[in-house]
Amino acid sequence: MSEQKPGWRELPRGAVPYKSTEEYETGDWGVEYPEIDRSRCTKCMLCHFYCPEGAIKVREDGYTEVDLRYCKGCGICAEECPVKCIKMVLKT
């Protein structure tokens, strides 16, 4: 028996979505995850713009950081990094 789903009385009016997708972590979709070698990073921030998830954030010091809770492992950042300092690593 599956869990009891809310009936129409409990649902919000017009079935308006009321939760942020931030609560839905898509990080387990991917097979690989990106690893940034900060010694070669030039802080160009292209990976931040090219990330389809918005999972790559820019830190205070200008370096980027991947939020692995959401990264789907598409590999665009590793492919497009101009200095190739991002590497895709197989999840183990």
Place this chain on the structure above:
Amino acid sequence: MSDLTLREAAKKTDLLAPGHRLCAGCDESIIVRMVLKAVRGPTMVTAATGCLEVATTIFPYTAWRLPWIHSAFENAAATASGMEAAWRAMRRKGRGPLAKYETLDIVAFAGDGGTYDIGLQALSGALERGHDFTYVLLDNEAYMNTGIQRSGGTPHAAATTTSPAGHVIPGKREWKKPIDEIVIAHEIPYVATMSAAWPMDVMRKARSAFEAEGPAFLHAIVPCTRGWRYPSEKTIEISRLAVQTCIFPLWECRLEEGRPVYKLSAASAAIARRPESKKPVEEYLKLQGRFRHLFRPERRDDIIDSIQAWVDHRWQMLLEKAGF
């Protein structure tokens, strides 16, 4: 425009939250994130039915960090018109929740199915009435959401599930509909094409579209990893090749004294100045599985040449319009 540099834009919070269920390597969310980084202030968004709409608002979750309204497949432009008219009415009467906003950026996102085919009459009507909104066409060149059916935006010879490539028919037989010319014929203030490979160009054009007095139309090429059949990490490379091969040139068109004035953007203007740097369209085609039948089992030079001739013809027409 001073706040619109890569460094400043990177610090802005994304208005599209992570955790949406678009495919890994989807270009739609890249374009949406860039466009929403260029907003001036209060913004409202509507989206026509399509991948973006179904993947970002799966009940009870929403990925939008701003007011978002659902619309049906055919009426994204009509919904945006209504939003703009409501805001103007509240401004005029001086009451209502939107009355306090001096500017309001209204953005309609729609796919190629919701623009080329199903939503064309709503778009045409909204452009004719002259509502002040921005329409972003996310052109992934087929109905990807329902399983890759051909649309008016599908290019010639592309294999889709309703125009499959076989022994007799090599994919779609018709050519891509020239939507930009159709939109420019409505004499609206701003039309531009954009590709995610140039983030600054996308944000600058989005800002120009928001600032334009009246309707603005942005046409983005959006490679689809599932429908175009390529590995997910090649998304940006393919959007870049689309521009470098001139199958999807980057330009903007403003209405000046009643005439459309074309201007090539940096990436395409560089090719116009140095024609030898224009890449053959084959490089763009052979990365994509939907054109695989042009290369295997035997090479179909006749079709590749006809696509190249079409690209050259369209590029030459654009150069003449842009005054090169």
